[in-house]
Amino acid sequence: MNLYSDDDLIGCVVHGDKLAFNEIYKRYWAVLYRHAKRMVKSDDEAQDIIQDIFEYLWRKRESLDIKTSVSSYLYSAVRYKVFDLIDKGKVRNNYIEALGSFIANETYTIDHLIIEKELAFLIEKEVSFLPKKMREVFELSRKEHLTHKEIAEKLSLSDQTVKKQIHKALKILKPKFGIFMWCYIIVKFFI
Structure with missing residues (x-):
């Protein structure tokens, strides 16, 4: 639900x-x-x-x-x-x-x-549409506040792969939201 x-x-x-x-x-x-x-x-x-x-x-x-x-x-x-x-x-x-x-x-x-x-509901909904591995990396970064290195160790990936997955996720999410919602994402998930 x-x-x-x-x-x-x-x-x-x-x-x-x-x-x-x-x-x-x-x-x-x-x-x-x-x-x-x-x-x-x-x-x-x-x-x-x-x-x-x-x-x-x-x-x-x-x-x-x-x-x-x-x-x-x-x-x-x-x-x-x-x-x-x-x-x-x-x-x-x-x-x-x-x-x-x-x-x-x-x-x-x-x-x-x-x-x-x-807004949080809409963001969660869009995040749920990300490819599985990308979503997992993104959520570990933004929800659990793990570093790239911690995510890489947890998922047996390279630091560079983690960085690219987060960058791709942000690139997918950014156009889906106007500037107001993008500011919300930054405040909610980065600060």
């Missing part, structure tokens, strides 16, 4: 696929919970909000019409649920002030986390 995009998974959820629903739940529960908790400052209320959203998603699955990305849809659902709590008076007045502060100061952070998650 990890190689499926969010849109593919939602398409499966619409048709009643519980495994696809569980994958969406696993992908987004934690980030949505943190987002809700920052606004309502209560573990229980944040958990209730997220539970309500996923319960609604499953209950209304057959009529879902998500026109944005799944992450944007879920992110918006959390905000609307918090606003609903405020309208019903379930959140104390000091939470309103915290919400205003959150919207002013924290929205970028959450949006950044969601975008980073989506």
